[in-house]
Amino acid sequence: MRNVSEIIEQYLKHILQxxxxxxxxIQRNELADQFQCVPSQINYVISTRFTLEKGYVVESKRGGGGYIRIQKIELNAYGSLLDTIMTTIRxxxxxxxxxxxxYRLEEGRLISRREAAIIKAAISRDVLQFKLPLRDEVRARILKAMLISLLSK
Incomplete structure (x- = not known):
């Protein structure tokens, strides 16, 4: 059986589609009522599963008429794809x-599951056993090189 966070995530992705x-x-309190959970559970799902790295922009307005807006960012053109990659990785x-x-590239079917697994293995902290910040810098170089190579098909 799936947990509440997974159910909420799937529901939000479905209505986004x-x-x-x-x-x-969405109204956080209304969604919490619908799934019979606390509003902080909704915050948790949104902050961990709808991130910029995963292809989402989240805006929120607090107060009486407050809302949370979730927008899916599409990676359409090759140029914008590379721009997004370079902006994200730096x-x-x-x-x-x-x-x-x-995850975002695999979900968008821009790389295969196998390619995703290979990239994850190559950039893992278990493989890149350097001290920070060097590890994150080496990871960025490897990731950029692999993605540019894969996406230049």
Whole structure:
């Protein structure tokens, strides 16, 4: 049986897919009531599963008429794809952000599951046994090189 976080994530992704604008606005308390959970559970799902690295922009407005807007960022053109990769990676990248980007590319079917697994293995902290910040800098260089090579097909 899936946990509440997974169910909420799948629900939000489903309604995002149905949205012609590629974005949704939700009321945190209403969603918490719908899933019979605390509002902080909604915050947790949004902050961990709808990140920029995974291809989402999240905006929130607090207060009485407050909302949370989630927008899916599409990677359409090769140029914008490379721009997104370079912007996300920069000169260094931590393992969690790198894995989020890989997840996003795999989810968008821009790389295969096998390619994703190979990249994750190559950039793992178990393989890159350097001290920080060198490890994150080396990870960024390897990740950029691998993704540019794979996406230049």
């Amino acid at each position: 149905q949205s012609p604008e590629g974005s949704i606005e 000169e260094s990248i931590d393992q969690a952000s790198a894995e989020g980007l890989i």
